[in-house]
Amino acid sequence: MVLNGLLKTVRKIYFSHNVVLWMILTVLPICVSLFTMGMFSSEIVQHVPIGVVKQDNSQLADKLESKLRSSPVLNIKMACADMGECEHAVIRGEIQAFIVFPNDMERRALRLEAPVIPVYSSGQNYLTNMFATKEIRSVLAAVGSEMFTAQMEDPVKVQIHSVGNQKSNYQGFLVLGLVTAIFHLAAMIVGAYVASYPLRDHRVKEMIGYAGGSRLTLWFASVFPMNIILWLESLGCYAYCHRLLAPLSFEEFVMTAAAQLFMIAACSGAGIVFVGVFGLMRIATGAAGIIGSPAFAFAGQTFPVMAMPFAVRCFAFILPLTHVLMIQSTMMLGDVDMASTWHSMEILIAMAIFWNILGAFLMSMRWKQHVRLETKREEAAKLEAQA
Numbered sequence: 001m002v003l004n005g006l007l008k009t010v011r012k013i014y015f016s017h018n019v020v021l022w023m024i025l026t027v028l029p030i031c032v033s034l035f036t037m038g039m040f041s042s043e044i045v046q047h048v049p050i051g052v053v054k055q056d057n058s059q060l061a062d063k064l065e066s067k068l069r070s071s072p073v074l075n076i077k078m079a080c081a082d083m084g085e086c087e088h089a090v091i092r093g094e095i096q097a098f099i100v101f102p103n104d105m106e107r108r109a110l111r112l113e114a115p116v117i118p119v120y121s122s123g124q125n126y127l128t129n130m131f132a133t134k135e136i137r138s139v140l141a142a143v144g145s146e147m148f149t150a151q152m153e154d155p156v157k158v159q160i161h162s163v164g165n166q167k168s169n170y171q172g173f174l175v176l177g178l179v180t181a182i183f184h185l186a187a188m189i190v191g192a193y194v195a196s197y198p199l200r201d202h203r204v205k206e207m208i209g210y211a212g213g214s215r216l217t218l219w220f221a222s223v224f225p226m227n228i229i230l231w232l233e234s235l236g237c238y239a240y241c242h243r244l245l246a247p248l249s250f251e252e253f254v255m256t257a258a259a260q261l262f263m264i265a266a267c268s269g270a271g272i273v274f275v276g277v278f279g280l281m282r283i284a285t286g287a288a289g290i291i292g293s294p295a296f297a298f299a300g301q302t303f304p305v306m307a308m309p310f311a312v313r314c315f316a317f318i319l320p321l322t323h324v325l326m327i328q329s330t331m332m333l334g335d336v337d338m339a340s341t342w343h344s345m346e347i348l349i350a351m352a353i354f355w356n357i358l359g360a361f362l363m364s365m366r367w368k369q370h371v372r373l374e375t376k377r378e379e380a381a382k383l384e385a386q387a
Contacts, residue, residue, distance in 0.1 A: 005212030009221035012210050013197065024193060025229055029186040033179045033237040048132045051078035051086040051098035058106035064117075064156075067143050068099070073135040083120070090122045090163040093300065093326060097121035097132050097163075109156075116157045133160055174301065175241050177325050180260065181296035183234040184321040187264040188288035190226050191271025195363055196281035202377075204370040215367055219360050227268055231261045252331040255341060259327040262348035263320040267292070269355030276362025295321045301329075323347050 014021065052068070054061055069076050077095055080086035086098035098120050105115040119136055121129050140156045198204045211217035235257055242248070248256065270291075274284035298308070298316040305316050316322045323344040330341050 001212055002214070002217060005210065005214065005217050006221050009207060009211045009218055010225055012207065013194065013222060014225055021190075021193060021197070024186065025190050025226060026233065029183055029230065029233055030237065033182050033241075046072050047075040048073060048097075048135075049075050049077040049095045050132065050136075051080050051089055051095045052076055053080045053083055053086055053098060053100045055103045056101045056105040060106040060109055060115075061101040064101065064140060064143050067139050068136070071135055071139055073131060074139075087120065087163050090120065091330065093122075093305075093329065096129065097136070099136060114157050116159055118159045118161055120161045120163045122163055133158075173329065176238065176328060177299070177301035178296060179237050179241055180234070180263070180324055180328065181299065181321055183230060183237075183260070184263060184267055184295055184319075184324075185289070185292035187227075187230055187267035188271040188274075188292045189285055190230065191223075191268030191359075192274050192284035192288045193271075193281065194222050194226055194268075195272040195275040195359070196284055199275070199279065199366060199370055200281050202370070202374055204367050205374045208367065208371065215364050218367070219363065223268065223272070223356070227261075227265050230264045230268070231257075234260050234264065248331055255345070256328055256331050259324045259345060259348055262345070262352045263324045265352035266320045266348060266355050269352060269359045272359035273355055273362060276359055276366055279366060295319045298322070299325045301325050320348055320351050323351075 050068075052065060054065070065076070068074055078086060078089055078098070080089070080098065083098075083100060086095065089095045090098065100118045100120070102115070102117065105117070108115045117140060119133060121133055137158050140158055143156065198207045208215060208218055211221060238256070238260070271284065271288045274287045275281070278284050278287065296302075298305075298312060299319060299322045300316065305313055305322065308316065326344045327341045
């Protein structure tokens with residue numbers, strides 16, 4: 001009985017000449033994702049977090065560190081004991097780059113041999129990386145020009161290195177982030193549309209009847225198919241776009257796929273909550289668009305979250321996209337402990353559970369209210385017909 005009600009409700013919701021639903025459920029996210037991938041070929045940033053590895057504890061190293069600390073663009077967040085510590089901090093997203101003051105740096109400078117200072121940076125946040133490395137070059141060159149003779153054309157040399165997966169590239173990071181952001185927004189809009197469908201057409205009583213009189217069955221019939229469809233679409237687009245980068249291991253792909261599933265569940269649940277709060281499809285979808293559209297700008301893919309103002313960091317934290325991209329980026333950079341991604345996964349799971357429970361509660365109240373209204377409307381129509 002329950003299975004028949006579930007299948008009948010799914011058929012009525014998803015296969016009753018509902019062209020608009022299938023447009024936003026399948027055509028919109030796939031077409032926009034493919035267009036975004038095809039499009040990619042090849043104010044001053046401040047307080048970019050960096051690290052320092054001091055292998056040389058000379059006065060020159062102290063002078064360089066002091067100048068770096070005084071720069072408004074840079075923020076020395078970590079003083080690492082070795083390169084491995086700073087490298088893992090870059091992969092985890094805690095810092096954007098780190099500088100190594102090599103052994104015998106001051107001794108080489110006193111012999112008028114230009115010291116070479118390595119700078120290791122993440123290739124993910126290309127714009128931020130450009131500002132950070134440019135500022136590091138500028139500060140180190142300024143200190144060198146003050147301390148050495150004018151005959152030295154390049155008193156302090158800087159070598160730029162990339163941390164993480166050397167086969168990856170910024171375009172690949174960006175397009176995968178944008179594709180995920182598209183499905184982040186699509187899930188909110190689809191959730192709002194599906195949840196408002198019976199309310200908009202005054203068919204709540206009819207839909208509950210299809211579901212065997214169970215609001216729980218109606219809930220699962222509404223939510224489960226759209227989440228699975230969007231998830232499979234996102235996996236397909238993600239796998240297609242990921243061919244631009246080095247392949248993931250099976251464990252990394254499973255982690256990324258699970259993150260996308262919980263992101264879609266959380267976003268569709270949030271869209272349903274908008275319907276439960278506002279009760280109107282146009283307002284709910286508008287709210288979903290306003291909140292979901294700018295998510296990519298705050299998700300840490302183009303600018304590190306830790307360098308944002310506190311209020312913006314709070315907004316970024318409540319967006320599921322932020323945590324999904326953190327997991328995706330960690331998987332793509334490679335050479336990192338899988339356990340470091342579980343914190344983001346736990347947040348995504350909590351978001352999915354919270355938004356869906358809240359959405360189910362609010363929609364249950366809405367359905368009860370609309371059933372009473374529809375019953376009164378039917379009774380009024382019968383009385384009018386009898387009269």
